[in-house]
Structure formats: structure tokens, C-alpha cells
Amino acid sequence: MNLALFDLDNTLLRGDSDYNWSKFLIKKNLLDKNLHEKQNEIFYQQYQNGTLDIYEFCEFQFRPLKENKRQDLDLIRQEYVEEIIKPLISNKSIDLVKSHLRQNDLCIIITATNSYITKPIADLFGIDNLIGTIPEEIGGQFTGKVEGLPSFQFGKVTRLENWLAKKELSIESFDKSYFYSDSHNDLPLMKKVTNPICVNPDDKLKNEAHRLLWETISLED
16 A cells, blocks of 8 residues: 655645635634734745744634634635635646545645644545644634644654554555655655655755656646
8 A cells, every 4th residue: 555645735735725714814804914914924934935933823823713713713614615725726636636545545635734724625635634733622612722743844754653653554664655745844754755746846845856856746737
């Protein structure tokens, strides 16, 4: 059996689900446009530069989860997926996932974006297994804190290894292991698999892919 790992933002999606979620909340008047939009841009640039403090970002990003009722958030999330996320999914992304599912590969979406936003997106791809940054909940309400280790940079490796260990597996257990990503932030995990595949890579990842002779593809239709 093979292992197929998929980054989500700017890989399976033609955009960033975390960034767009904030913009959607601003549109819904749940966030102050002037205060939040500027900081959102700063964090996004830090992510692209590889300098993001993931805990600082999560505290910022989880604030609206904490400040709104869960049932209201669920309705907004449903609108968000329909209005914003579905148009970001290409036919090539769907076909890629289906090709791995048909081969009975173990498919996992592994993303730094929080699991509350990304679970319904994973469902759209027919992928049951999701490793995302987990927003802490108590009594069904979000606390605004992170539960456990964020799945970001080296954290993706740790979270995946722990997930597999619970099933008495390891990355080395599989005949082949694939990881599809666009970002240099994912280099720690890409170097762990047998088949790292760059999807419309950023400049830093593109340079590393060229040096290591990694495959590069586009999922644009």
C-alpha cells in the first residue's frame, strides 16, 4: 500500500483557505476590516517568507471562533465552503485525489490551517483523514487556544508520525509515500517521503526541487 499526503492551500486549492476565511468573516461583519485585514496580510506575508510564528497566528486566527457561538459559526462555514472554497477546486485536483483513492492508497490531507475550517473541505475531496491544527474546544465552544502541536513545518512531520504510530504504521511502512505541496514550509515533510511532488511551487521550493530533481506539476485546469 502507498501513502498519499496532500497539502491543501495553494495545492489542492487554488488559494488559501485560512486567508480567505478571514476575508469572508470581514464580509460578514464579524471582524473589523481595518484592524484585521492589515494583520491578515502581514501574517500571510510571513508565511510566504517562512518567518511565521504559528502560535501568534493561531491566537489571532482563532479569536473569531472564540467570540462567536458554535451554531452561528457552523452556518457561516457552510456558506464559506459553498461560496468561496468550491470555486477554488480544479478538476485536476479532484482527478489527482481520485487516482490515489482508486489505488487504495492511504490518503491524508495535512495542513497548517485549522481542522474546523478544513474538515468540510477534505470531505469535498472524499478524503476521510485530516491532520490540521486543532482549535481547542471545551463544552462544544472554542477557547481561542491551540490543542496540541500545530501541523506546521516540522510539526507536520511530528503530527503525521504520531498519527501513523497510533495505527502501528510509519512512513517507512509504505511501498511508496507521496507528498504534494506548493510551499517551502513543507520541506521537512517532503524530505521524509519517497515521492515529493511540487505543485505550482513558490520560489524557494522551486529552487530546492530543481536541486534535488523533484517532480513539479500544475493542478490548474
